Amino acid sequence: MTPKQLAELRTLVETASVLCDDESLEKYSHDFTEDLRFAPAVAVLARTTEEVAAVLRFATREKIPVTPRGAGTGLSGAALPVHGGIVLSLEKMSRILEIDENNLMAVVEPGVITEVLQNAVAEKNLFYPPDPASRGSCMLGGNLAHCSGGPRAVKYGLTKDYVYGVEAVLPTGELIKHGGKLLKNSTGYNLSQLLIGSEGTLAVITKIYLKLIPMPTHRALVLAPFDTLNKPAAAVAALFQAGLTPSACEFMEGSAVDAGCRQTSQTNPFPQATAMLLIEVDGFNQVEIDRQLETLATVLERFGAADMALAESPERQAQLWRLRRSLGEAVKSRAIYKEEDTVVPRYELPTLLKCVKEICAEYGVASVCYGHAGDGNLHGNLLKENLSDQAWNDELPKCITRIFEVTRDLGGTVSGEHGVGFVQRRYLPIVYGEAEIALMRRLKTAFDPAGILNPSKMLPDPK
Ligand SMILES: Cc1cc2nc3c(=O)[nH]c(=O)nc-3n(C[C@H](O)[C@H](O)[C@H](O)COP(=O)(O)OP(=O)(O)OC[C@H]3O[C@@H](n4cnc5c(N)ncnc54)[C@H](O)[C@@H]3O)c2cc1C
Known part of the structure; x- marks a missing residue:
């Protein structure tokens, strides 16, 4: 960016911070994806929708790449400014505009931290279920852009299931509005859902309408150890076949639990286990909970988990959830790594594993x-562990390609919730044909004719 462009940018945004010192830019040059780093020329911390529009209009005119950013906790490199240019941070647009108890809706800005909204609605006995393990730091705009999930998606669904309306700014600076506090809307293309999972490549989301539900009053959490990898994976489908829909059903390999315990200074309750399931049930009375625990125990015993630990107190439950949420960072602190996010029909999980x-x-x-x-x-x-740099660089893409091909052949896809971003886009042709990718390219051009918004994300480079 030239000094003249930077000077003009500063005049366009009245209340935004425009940062271009090295120390500030370091923060915006990485997210949580491996050790990747790309420095932007400038970071703009917008405070209003008008400022977002002014930055985008300017960038389209000057053909400067813009990378929208929430908290930078993404795991697919979608918030990396790979072509430099402007990082447009939404972190200062962090107001909960309304919690509407009459309509069970919240209206928020994109920079609200997920857990902040969850805590605010919990005070009114309401529940916003999407809960990425990063919920203490990730932001709702980022959650929409990746259609994030988390442990409770199994019963309550993903971010997309709670979004009923958005306001967003197109790269040209035009404001678009779709939906609102409406539970039904059969009026035209569903632009809200189109923006969900679009990884900041189509528009910048500036306001979100989210559905809320009543907060369950009772919960129980069970940790069940197994002596093989296959048994817990197979037990999962059997739980649902038995009529149970747990509010969370998490698989953890024994070595992941060991790493998590070290990270959170806890003692592993089942150090001999090859794998464990962490299963939560919830409801609105104890009878409902007891009935679910009974079904759970019957099914898990059939799969060899006789020795289950029931976490009854909220403190013990919180401790186990802290352990589960620590796994990502704990495992990655062990070695150079590459995390995959494959998803298959539930019954195929043992085969995938x-x-x-x-x-x-x-x-x-x-x-x-x-x-x-x-x-x-x-x-x-x-994990790279003892592999040489050359073996890691040469063999890893082949290994990942094989995993993704198997995933596809099982009826699955390459990302369930982390997105395609920068690091997975080369693998997109494994799961989509030319027709789908060409259509996605046309959609991108319709929203972003100058190609300035989060370029080189999601879609592979044209051949
Ligand atoms: C320890 C850890 C645990 C995690 N656990 C989970 C999990 O359980 N489930 C899960 O789904 N994910 C998980 N994640 C991944 C990550 O937290 C989510 O993808 C999250 O939604 C990203 O939010 P963010 O605010 O950090 O977005 P960022 O990383 O800043 O951005 C992500 C994408 O959103 C775009 N974006 C951000 N704001 C906007 C906006 N307002 N308008 C348009 N585009 C925008 C960016 O351009 C980028 O493409 C985890 C990450 C970590 C580090």
Whole structure:
């Protein structure tokens, strides 16, 4: 960006911070994806929709790339400014505009931290269920842009299931509005849902209408150990077949639990276990909880988990959730890594897990798996450990390609919730044909004719 452009940019945004010192830009040059770093020329911390529009209009005219950003907790590199230019941070647009108890809706700005909204609505006995493990820091705009999930998606659904309206700014600076506090809307294309999962490539979201539901009053959490990887994975589908819909159903390999325990200074309750399931049930009375726990115990025993631990107190439940939420960082602190986010139909999870282990062994890559088993969503962390740099660089893409092909053949896809972003886009043709990718390119051009908004994300480079 030229000094003249920077000077003009400063005149366009009245209340925004415009940062271009090295220390500030360092923060906006990475997210949580591996050790990737790309420095922007400038970071603009917008405070109003008008400022977002002014920045985008200017960037389209000057053909400067713009990367929208929430908290930068993404795991697919979608918020990395890979072409420099402007990082447009929404972190200062962080107001909860309304919690409407009559309509069970919240209206928020995109920079609200997910847990802040959850706590605010909980005070009114309401529940906003989408809960990425990063909920203490990630922001709702980022959640929409990736259609984020989390442990409770298995019962309550993903971010997309709670979004009933958005306001957003197109790269040309035009404001678009769709939906609102409406539970039904059959009027034209569903632009809100089109923006969900679009990874900041189509428009910048500036206001969000979210559905709320009553907060369940009772919960129980069970940790169940298994002596093989296959048994817990197979038990998951059996739980649903038995009529149970847990509010969370998480798979954790034993070595992931070990790492999480070290990270959170806890003692592993089942140090001999090869894998564990962390299962939560919820409801509105104790009878409902007891009935679910009974079904749970019957099914898990059939799969060899006789020795279950029931976490009854809220303190013990919080401790186990802290352990579960720590797994990502704990595993990654062990070695250079690559995290995958494959998802298959739930019943295929044991096959996927077996294939991931076999393929990794074939390429000499260590792997540690955990994930949202109830959704068939497996986070496979591939670790470099003792591999040479050359073996890691040469073999890893082949190993990942094989895993993704198996995932596709099982009826699955390459990302359940982390998105395609920058690091997965080369693999998109494994799951989409030319027609789908060409249509996505046309959609991108319709929204962003100058191609300035989050370029080189999601879609592979044209051949
Ligand atoms: C420890 C850890 C645990 C995690 N656990 C989970 C999990 O359980 N489930 C899950 O789904 N994810 C999880 N994630 C991934 C990540 O937290 C989510 O993808 C989250 O939604 C990203 O939000 P963010 O505010 O950090 O977005 P960012 O990383 O800043 O941005 C992500 C994408 O959103 C776009 N974007 C941000 N704001 C806007 C906006 N207002 N308008 C348009 N585009 C925008 C960016 O351009 C980018 O494409 C985890 C991450 C970490 C580090």
